[in-house]
Amino acid sequence: MQSPSLLSRLKLEVFLAVFYNFGPEFTVFDVDGEKPHTGIVSSISNDSLALVLCVGDERLEFLYWDLVVFSRMKGITEVKDGKTRKIKNAKQYPFNLKDTTSFATYEIGGIVTQVKHPKVLNCKPLREATEDPIEFIWSDFSKFNCQPLLHLAFQALDKFVSGIGRFPVVGSKEDAQRTKTITALCLWSQGCIESYGSYVW
Numbered sequence: 001m002q003s004p005s006l007l008s009r010l011k012l013e014v015f016l017a018v019f020y021n022f023g024p025e026f027t028v029f030d031v032d033g034e035k036p037h038t039g040i041v042s043s044i045s046n047d048s049l050a051l052v053l054c055v056g057d058e059r060l061e062f063l064y065w066d067l068v069v070f071s072r073m074k075g076i077t078e079v080k081d082g083k084t085r086k087i088k089n090a091k092q093y094p095f096n097l098k099d100t101t102s103f104a105t106y107e108i109g110g111i112v113t114q115v116k117h118p119k120v121l122n123c124k125p126l127r128e129a130t131e132d133p134i135e136f137i138w139s140d141f142s143k144f145n146c147q148p149l150l151h152l153a154f155q156a157l158d159k160f161v162s163g164i165g166r167f168p169v170v171g172s173k174e175d176a177q178r179t180k181t182i183t184a185l186c187l188w189s190q191g192c193i194e195s196y197g198s199y200v201w
Helices: 004-010 126-131 146-164 173-189 193-200
Strands: 026-028 038-044 050-054 067-075 095-097 106-115 119-121
Touching: 146 173
Parallel strands: none
Antiparallel strands: 026 119, 038 050, 038 106, 050 095, 067 106
16 A cells, blocks of 8 residues: 555656665666667778768767677778777767777778666665755756756655645645745755755745
8 A cells, every 4th residue: 555645746746756776886787778879880990090980871879988899891800809899089970999000901881889888876875865866867958957946845845744744735825835944944954045045935
């Protein structure tokens, strides 16, 4: 059976607070859940900072220091050995590799495929994460203050409910004033009053 607090939060409908704690060292093997990005190779230079050009039909989705593997190409056999390589200076169609001056000459063809590499996350307990969140996930960059304000609003709502035993009554000026006061106290305790105080008052 769900607790009244959780049921009440779900009834808010517009916003929802969810907390997961996977421990101090949690390994994520796929950070975004998307299929590995690929590109069709059109040339690879023999330089100290090798330039890899790809067919310009589609924009490359590689990022700086992504790991990639090469396959299905003729020539430059050293890069199609199945080993992962870090890319540099990823742009719309080209990117760079480390020194290939001693490699065989590229001839034709080739597929470059992104390799997902694990990422270790260090999760905080709920109390620490509430007081000092590591980062917010931004879904709308036009509302840059939205996530921190929602974080504070849920803290204030929790304190209101734990102190009075109910949620604020819609249309109650007294409850509205109490919520504003609690929110201001949360801002003061976290040193955010100068950044977000104007949104409360």
